Amino acid sequence: MKTDTILLDHGGGGKMAHNLIAEMMIPKFDNPILSQLNDGAIFNIEEQRLAFSTDTYVVDPIFFPGGCIGDLAVNGTVNDLAMCGALPLYLSSGLIIEEGFPVSDLEKILEMMSTAAEKAGVKIVTGDTKVVPKGAVDKIFINTSGIGIISGKVNISSHRACPGDKIILSGCIGDHGMAVLTQREGISFDTSISSDTAPLHHMVNNMLAACPDIHVLRDPTRGGVATALNEIALQSNVGIRVYEETIPLKDDVVGVCELLGFDPIYVANEGKLLAFVPPEYADIVLTVMCKDNLGEDAAIIGEVIPDIPGRVIMQTRIGGTRIIDMLTGDQLPRIC
Amino acid sequence: MKTDTILLDHGGGGKMAHNLIAEMMIPKFDNPILSQLNDGAIFNIEEQRLAFSTDTYVVDPIFFPGGCIGDLAVNGTVNDLAMCGALPLYLSSGLIIEEGFPVSDLEKILEMMSTAAEKAGVKIVTGDTKVVPKGAVDKIFINTSGIGIISGKVNISSHRACPGDKIILSGCIGDHGMAVLTQREGISFDTSISSDTAPLHHMVNNMLAACPDIHVLRDPTRGGVATALNEIALQSNVGIRVYEETIPLKDDVVGVCELLGFDPIYVANEGKLLAFVPPEYADIVLTVMCKDNLGEDAAIIGEVIPDIPGRVIMQTRIGGTRIIDMLTGDQLPRIC
Numbered sequence: 001m002k003t004d005t006i007l008l009d010h011g012g013g014g015k016m017a018h019n020l021i022a023e024m025m026i027p028k029f030d031n032p033i034l035s036q037l038n039d040g041a042i043f044n045i046e047e048q049r050l051a052f053s054t055d056t057y058v059v060d061p062i063f064f065p066g067g068c069i070g071d072l073a074v075n076g077t078v079n080d081l082a083m084c085g086a087l088p089l090y091l092s093s094g095l096i097i098e099e100g101f102p103v104s105d106l107e108k109i110l111e112m113m114s115t116a117a118e119k120a121g122v123k124i125v126t127g128d129t130k131v132v133p134k135g136a137v138d139k140i141f142i143n144t145s146g147i148g149i150i151s152g153k154v155n156i157s158s159h160r161a162c163p164g165d166k167i168i169l170s171g172c173i174g175d176h177g178m179a180v181l182t183q184r185e186g187i188s189f190d191t192s193i194s195s196d197t198a199p200l201h202h203m204v205n206n207m208l209a210a211c212p213d214i215h216v217l218r219d220p221t222r223g224g225v226a227t228a229l230n231e232i233a234l235q236s237n238v239g240i241r242v243y244e245e246t247i248p249l250k251d252d253v254v255g256v257c258e259l260l261g262f263d264p265i266y267v268a269n270e271g272k273l274l275a276f277v278p279p280e281y282a283d284i285v286l287t288v289m290c291k292d293n294l295g296e297d298a299a300i301i302g303e304v305i306p307d308i309p310g311r312v313i314m315q316t317r318i319g320g321t322r323i324i325d326m327l328t329g330d331q332l333p334r335i336c
Numbered sequence: 337m338k339t340d341t342i343l344l345d346h347g348g349g350g351k352m353a354h355n356l357i358a359e360m361m362i363p364k365f366d367n368p369i370l371s372q373l374n375d376g377a378i379f380n381i382e383e384q385r386l387a388f389s390t391d392t393y394v395v396d397p398i399f400f401p402g403g404c405i406g407d408l409a410v411n412g413t414v415n416d417l418a419m420c421g422a423l424p425l426y427l428s429s430g431l432i433i434e435e436g437f438p439v440s441d442l443e444k445i446l447e448m449m450s451t452a453a454e455k456a457g458v459k460i461v462t463g464d465t466k467v468v469p470k471g472a473v474d475k476i477f478i479n480t481s482g483i484g485i486i487s488g489k490v491n492i493s494s495h496r497a498c499p500g501d502k503i504i505l506s507g508c509i510g511d512h513g514m515a516v517l518t519q520r521e522g523i524s525f526d527t528s529i530s531s532d533t534a535p536l537h538h539m540v541n542n543m544l545a546a547c548p549d550i551h552v553l554r555d556p557t558r559g560g561v562a563t564a565l566n567e568i569a570l571q572s573n574v575g576i577r578v579y580e581e582t583i584p585l586k587d588d589v590v591g592v593c594e595l596l597g598f599d600p601i602y603v604a605n606e607g608k609l610l611a612f613v614p615p616e617y618a619d620i621v622l623t624v625m626c627k628d629n630l631g632e633d634a635a636i637i638g639e640v641i642p643d644i645p646g647r648v649i650m651q652t653r654i655g656g657t658r659i660i661d662m663l664t665g666d667q668l669p670r671i672c
Contacts (some may be wrong), residue, residue, distance in 0.1 A: 006437040011467025024443065025463060028450040029429070033461040041426065041461035045485060048382050054428035054481055055464045058472070090377065092390035093365070094430075094479045101342040107360065114364045125369040125377035127361060128391045131347025133669055136394070136474040143430045145390055145481035149381060333469055 013222025013268075014327030018231070037235060038158055039083040039218065042150065049150040051086035053077055056094075056143040060334040062109070065179045066194030069142055070109035071116035072270060072336060075197045076221070077144040078120045082201035083217040083273065085156040085208060086148030088120065093127040094143035099134045109140065120199035122146070148201075153212045160215040161236035163306040166282035168275045170203070170289055171196070171297040173225055174253040177267035177335050182256065193252050198271035203292040207275065210288045216276035219269065221336055223327040226265040228274055229302075229312045230326040240312040242302030242324070266327050268335045276304065349558025349604075350663030354567070373571060374494055375419040375554065378486065385488075387422035389413055390481040392430075396670040398445070398475055401515045402530030405478055406445035407452035408606060408672060411533045412557070413480040414456045418537035419553040419609065421492040421544060422484030424456065429463040430479035435470045445476065456535035458482070484537075489548045496551040497572035499642040502618035504611045506539070506625055507532070507633040509561055510589040513603035513671050518592065529588050534607035539628040543611065546624045552612035555605065557672055559663040562601040564610055565638075565648045566662040576648040578638030578660070602663050604671045612640065 009016040026035050033041045040053030057073040067075075074091065081088040093113065097106065117124050175196040182189040200219065208214060216236070220228035225247070233240045249264055257264045271294060277285050282300055289295030312324040345352040362371050369377045376389030393409040403411075410427065417424040429449065433442065453460050511532040518525040536555065544550060552572070556564035561583070569576045585600055593600045607630060613621045618636055625631030648660040 004439055006433050006435060006439060006442060006467055008435050008467050008469060011433065011465055017465065020465065021463075024446060025429075025465075028446045029453070029460040029463075030450075031459045031461065033426075033459065034463070041428075043426065043461065045386070045425070045483075046382070046384050048384065050381070050483075052426060052428060052483060053462055054430045054479065056430040056432055056466050056479060058432060058466050058468050060472075089381070090369075090379065090388060092377075092388060092481050093361075094390045094392040094481070096392055096394060096432075096477060097342050097347065099342060099344050103340055103342060106342060110360060110364045114366075117365070123367045123369060124365040125367065125379065126389055127357075127365075127370070129347055129353065129356065129361075130392050130394045131342055131344050131669075132394050132474070133344060135471070136396075136670070137477070138468070138472040141432060141473070141477070143390065143392060143479035143481075145428050145430070145479075147381075147386075147388060147483065333467075334472070 008333050012327060014227055018326065036157060039080040042084055051081045051084035051148045051150055053080035054143065054145040055080060056141060057336060058141045058334050059180060059336050061183050062139055064183045064195055067197040068109055068112050069140060070113035072197050073142040073144045074113050074116035074120060075199050075270060076336065077146040078122060078199040078201055079219045081146050081148035082204045083219055084150060085154035085217065086150045088122045088146055088148040088201055090125045091117065091122050091144050091146045093124050095129045096137050096141045097131050098137045098139050099131055101140055154208055156214055156217050158216055158218065158232050158235040161232050161238050161276045161304050162215060163238060163304050164279050165215055165276040165304040166279050166300050167302040168277060168286055168289065168298055169247065169301045170273045170295045172248040172250045173269050173272060174257060174264035174267035176270040177332055178253050178256050180335055181332060189256060191252050191256060196269055196271035198294050200271065200273050200294060203289060203294050206288050206292065207285050210284050211277060211281035214275055214277055218274045220272060220274055221268050221270060224266040224268060226324045227327045233312050234310045237309045239305040239308035240302060241305050242314050244314050244316045246299050246301045248297040248299050270336065344669050348663060350563055354662065372493060375416040378420055385486040387417045387420035387484045387486055389416035390479065391416060392477060392479040393672060394477045394670050395516060395672050397519050400519045400531055403533040404445055404448050405476060406449035408533050409478040409480045410449050410452035410456060411535050411606060412672065413482040414458060414535040414537055415555045417482050417484035418540045419555055420486060421490035421553065422486045424458045424482055424484040424537055426461045427453065427458050427480050427482045429460050431465045432473050432477045433467050434473045434475050435467055437476055490544055492550055492553050494552055494554060494568050494571040497568050497574050497612045497640050498551060499574060499640050500615050501551055501612040501640040502615050502636050503638040504613060504622055504625065504634055505584065505637045506609045506631045508584040508586045509605050509608060510593060510600035510603035512606040513668055514589050514592050516671055517668060525592060527588050527592060532605055532607035534630050536607065536609050536630060539625060539630050542624050542628065543621050546620050547613060547617035550611055550613055554610045556608060556610055557604050557606060560602040560604060562660045563663045569648050570646045573645045575641040575644035576638060577641050578650050580650050580652045582635050582637045584633040584635050606672065
């Protein structure tokens with residue numbers, strides 16, 4: 001759908017965002033690194049392969065169960081680098097703050113960024129702070145960009161999914177999206193759901209030690225698992241079949257999703273990953289993941305198939321099959 | 337001055353911004369790379385020295401004589417890398433767009449980013465786009481981060497100013513700030529002032545070929561030449577003396593500044609640099625700069641002195657001397 005103005009849906013991580021990027025960004029900034037459309041750019045400087053990634057965080061509210069915009073911004077970019085198979089090293093921090101923002105809240109956010117960086121083993125080495133007049137930004141937005149190094153053998157790309165690959169999901173989905181949603185003004189649930197924001201690169205490192213030839217890694221953030229799978233199906237030109245009953249879910253998340261009419265496979269995660277692994281390595285990678293705190297509920301949820309290239313189908317609990325499309329609109333604006 | 341809320345002045349590039357960074361950011365993100373406080377972070381990956389920088393652009397209006405937020409965002413980060421003595425290679429682009437923003441304006445901005453990147457010889461290799469509901473951001477903000485490589489001999493840092501160094505300014509000051517200001521709602525001047533936004537690394541490259549031991553480079557953006565000189569005086573613990581009559585200025589800029597009560601040495605520039613050069617190299621570096629389009633009005637405007645460490649003084653046109661302090665408040669919010 002062509003429009004004259006930018007809609008919320010253009011930023012939702014779904015189909016319209018995909019089209020905006022494909023039709024406007026890629027042709028304008030035309031270069032082979034960008035057009036790979038991985039979670040980060042991958043290139044060589046001298047002999048060293050590097051990953052470089054950026055993300056802006058506009059989450060509302062800025063504090064939520066399990067985290068805040070600060071640790072989310074650190075973990076999010078750490079994870080984008082991890083999804084390139086990189087060891088994250090250095091981050092930048094770009095703050096945009098609304099005039100009148102409480103200094104105590106800023107201190108809390110910086111403290112949580114600092115703790116998250118320490119936990120992830122990355123350093124925030126450069127930054128920029130803008131303050132804009134009241135009303136020009138809603139409270140605080142944070143951009144983080146990051147640099148990581150990729151070891152010699154690793155070759156992870158959203159173009160590398162192959163028929164036969166097993167798809168492993170690292171844990172229960174929908175926690176971040178529902179944790180943020182339950183804090184929105186006007187909606188208030190008494191649940192124990194909290195954001196899953198966490199740095200995934202330690203687990204990825206162990207996964208790569210077990211199987212250096214992981215084909216694809218992706219963290220299903222905006223648009224959830226369904227959108228991430230669709231993007232990979234398109235980029236690798238393969239079909240994907242998932243089995244509904246194998247997808248790990250928490251009862252609380254299922255409950256809130258049902259109540260509000262959300263499908264958890266479209267809800268954002270901030271500490272989960274999807275791995276596409278050659279079938280002979282699937283069990284060993286799964287074992288490694290299950291030993292990690294962040295992967296203890298990991299499960300094989302599907303596989304890559306040669307038919308229906310570019311499409312994702314789900315075998316439902318009751319034995320039927322349905323097409324899982326990319327998210328069309330923006331289900332939850334400002335979720336990250 | 338301690339406050340409970342963030343004020344516009346905290347983002348102005350002046351004294352309060354300086355204190356916010358020194359008192360809140362540096363202690364929280366404590367690491368030796370950040371605490372150098374150069375325009376970008378400098379570190380090694382394997383044998384290669386890299387520079388890494390970030391900046392968020394919130395300029396208002398988004399289109400102004402001589403440029404727009406898009407080319408400003410590209411040139412600004414290119415220049416931050418150039419001020420580390422780096423050859424800029426790769427940029428990221430993080431857009432935050434307000435719901436309802438005209439697609440045609442976005443296309444224009446992306447086009448100007450693309451042209452600026454091409455002109456600067458850098459590639460935009462990774463990006464992120466967020467759309468937020470109407471009122472959550474004013475039109476569009478852009479973060480760019482960048483990576484560049486530094487050749488072996490170069491050692492530029494705001495800590496390296498030495499007594500005896502000559503200070504070269506690359507051209508007339510105040511153009512960017514006044515070009516933006518004359519477009520603000522309610523203020524309208526009929527002038528030919530346009531922004532000086534431009535990439536400086538080609539000129540820097542030639543300067544380094546003439547003198548690999550340039551001590552300091554700084555682009556005087558927010559807070560202008562006065563604030564940049566004060567930061568360098570503090571970081572190098574030296575005194576700085578400048579001569580008012582040597583500072584290149586355009587009549588138009590002087591006129592508008594006088595009318596509105598601005599001092600051009602505090603007004604933002606986006607295509608100018610200050611170089612601190614050992615005295616024996618000053619003339620040759622100046623000659624190289626004057627041969628470049630972007631440095632044709634370059635002039636030696638002062639020198640580093642051993643007394644008054646941390647302070648900047650100006651010998652005025654009429655022969656007096658005055659202390660040039662760092663900008664205290666935010667003279668022009670949203671200038672870049």
